[in-house]
Amino acid sequence: MSPLDNALLAIERACGSGSVIRDESLREGYAGDESETTPCIPEAVVRASSTEEVSQVMRAAFEHGVPVTPRGGGTGRVGGAVPVRGGIVLTFERMASIKHIDRNELTTRVQPGVITGELKRTVEEDLLYYPPDPNSRDSCAIGGNLATNAGGPRAFKYGVTREYVLGMEVVLADGTVLQLGHETKKGVTGYDLTALVVGSEGTLGIVTEATLRLIPKPEATVTLLACFSGLDEVAPAVQTLLSQGHVPSCIELLDSEAIRIVRPEAGLTIPDETKAILLVELDGEAGRLDGDLEVCGNALTDLGALEVLVAQTSGERDRLWASRRELSHSLRRQAKNKLSEDVVVPRTKMADLLRTCAELSDENELVIPTYGHAGDGNLHVNFLWDDPDQKRKVDDAVKRLFERVIELRGTLSGEHGIGVLKAPYLPMEQSLALIDLQQRIKDVFDPKHILNPGKIFPADAKRFHGVC
Ligand SMILES: Cc1cc2nc3c(=O)[nH]c(=O)nc-3n(C[C@H](O)[C@H](O)[C@H](O)COP(=O)(O)OP(=O)(O)OC[C@H]3O[C@@H](n4cnc5c(N)ncnc54)[C@H](O)[C@@H]3O)c2cc1C
Missing domain, CATH: 3.30.70.2740 (Alpha-Beta Plaits)
Incomplete structure (x- = not known):
């Protein structure tokens, strides 16, 4: 039997045969992501139901030297979930529960398969807020967000995923289960391995649970569009707006091509001569927002906006955001x-x-x-x-x-x-010593290089830096 067959036998014993997909027509669905990476059909897909099962999968994979690629919603833009070295794709659709929401501590404990938009909507029913807001929020999962340290429009005011992670349960390449971080707001014991694993693209450990920080939900939100006649007017406008002390929850830029796509769906009459748009959102106390909106709108007019349009109803706002969130897919069709x-x-x-x-x-x-x-x-x-x-x-x-x-x-x-x-380009930004240090960290976490191999590090970093 091959190493893979041996590993799968052990996995089927531990997790049940229904957890392992071998049928090629089903495996095809786990071959690619939302990037231009050439899809690779995995040799098997394993749908884990618990941390214990993830640990068993990794123990078997480690023993037999089989690559494992964790996969969330498959919305990644750089091929992170593509199993380029074959082996097993490990998925978490059976680990998708919001285990606890603590209204006193303002935290939530979640499994990796929870869809980000669902988490946001669930906590908002309790007037709480989970700010990370990737535009793919209705199809990406928390595990993927943690692994990529996802951002999104509201990162401008609220920061990225890492800033909302207090602790995580992580399974290492050899199946060891670790609790990283803490459940409290503060905590500085030992190295900050939580911060290291967040953004490590599934190459250091598999996230099986996370404790995330919540904040009170902003009372109200308003969205406005500032239309400019040239793209070159936009950067100075953003700079001046912020230096005047305005704190929008997001400031998104759309160029003329993006406007062409958004215009029919946006539901607002955008002036014909518009060549660039700033989509600005303000949130906060309902009583103050109208005043803030007026001040910000006037500032944008003073900064050269042809027109400032306000989404008047939640329907208009939703339509505007729906077309913004679809922009990437709409462009792909062009x-x-x-x-x-x-x-x-x-x-x-x-x-x-x-x-x-x-x-x-x-x-x-x-x-x-x-x-x-x-x-x-x-x-x-x-x-x-x-x-x-x-x-x-x-x-x-x-x-x-x-x-x-x-x-x-x-x-x-x-x-x-x-x-x-982007792996081939990493040496443009990072020195050989920095890449080498990260590879040594990888060796410690994953000595057999079975965890999401073939990602982040280029094969020829030395050649790039002229050291061959
Ligand atoms: C239309 C569109 C809009 C987008 N907008 C944004 C945006 O605004 N902001 C933004 O940041 N990104 C955005 N993205 C990119 C993408 O949605 C994010 O990178 C997202 O975090 C990926 O989550 P996922 O669940 O789909 O992960 P996947 O694509 O499945 O995987 C991404 C990485 O996470 C790893 N991984 C998945 N689950 C785990 C786990 N449990 N443990 C360890 N590693 C794991 C995978 O191995 C892979 O390396 C967008 C993508 C699309 C298609």
Whole structure:
């Protein structure tokens, strides 16, 4: 019997045969994610029902040297959940319960398969709020969010997933179950391994439970659209708005291509000459919000907005957000191929980044729609092309984009992670010594390299740094 057969036999004994999927037509559904990574059909899919089962799966995989790729909702944008080295895909749809909501401590204990939007809606029924809000919230899972340290529009005011994680239960590659962190708001015992595992893309451990911090739900929310006649007006407007002390819950940028897509669905009459939009949301006490809205709207008008439109009803707001959340999928339908980058620059450098995108578009005759989390300087730069011959141009443009981002003291990924797609570029941002240190950490957690192998670290980091 092969090592895989031996491992699966042990897993079936521990978890029951119904937990293991071998049928190819079913396995195909676990081959890819929402990125351009070439799908790889796993040799088996295991649906774990408990921490104990995850531990048994890992013990068997460790003993027989079989790769295991954890998978949440499969909405990742860099191939993180794609089983590039084969083996087992481990899923958590059977571990999807919100185990506890503590209204006094403002915490919740959840399993990794909980869909993020469901968690948000559930706690909101109790007037509590879980701020992390990736635009994929209705299809991604908490386990995936923890593994990628997901952000989203509201990260501008509330921060990213890591800031809401107090503790986690994690299963290591050899099946050891660890409790990381704490349940209390404060806690500084030992190294902060919780922070290390959050964002580690499933390469250090498997999250089987997490204690997350909640906050009181904001009483009310208002959304406005500031329409500008040029993209170059937007970055200074954001900068000035924030330096004036406004604290929106999010500030999203849409360029003209994104506007073309959103316009028919947005439900608001956007002036024809609009070339860029800032979608600004304010939340807080209901009694103060109308005043804040007026002040912020006036500030945006003073900063050159052609018009400031306010979503008047929750229906208008929902339609606007639905089209914003669908933007990525809508863009994908515009061309045969789409590559979406997720770069970040200091907010003061956003104008330089937007200029670079415009130059790359002109010089290479490429369509490069750009939108994203302007308040964080985190933009989704999309490359669209039909003709396969254009791929070389796209690769060159991506490399130049990354070089410019590093020059501007930015980073290659604000929220999607490195996974497979960005691994070749990691040495552009990180020194050999830093990559080496992280690989040694990986060795400690996963000495046989069975946990989500083939992710984050490029094979040729040394060559990139001229050390061969
Ligand atoms: C339309 C669209 C909009 C998006 N908008 C945003 C956004 O606004 N902000 C943002 O941050 N991202 C966004 N994303 C990207 C994506 O949704 C996030 O990266 C999300 O956190 C992935 O969650 P998932 O459950 O789908 O994980 P998957 O794609 O299944 O996996 C992602 C990574 O997590 C690992 N993993 C999954 N579960 C576990 C576990 N239990 N333990 C350990 N590792 C695990 C996987 O191995 C993989 O490396 C968007 C994606 C799409 C398609």
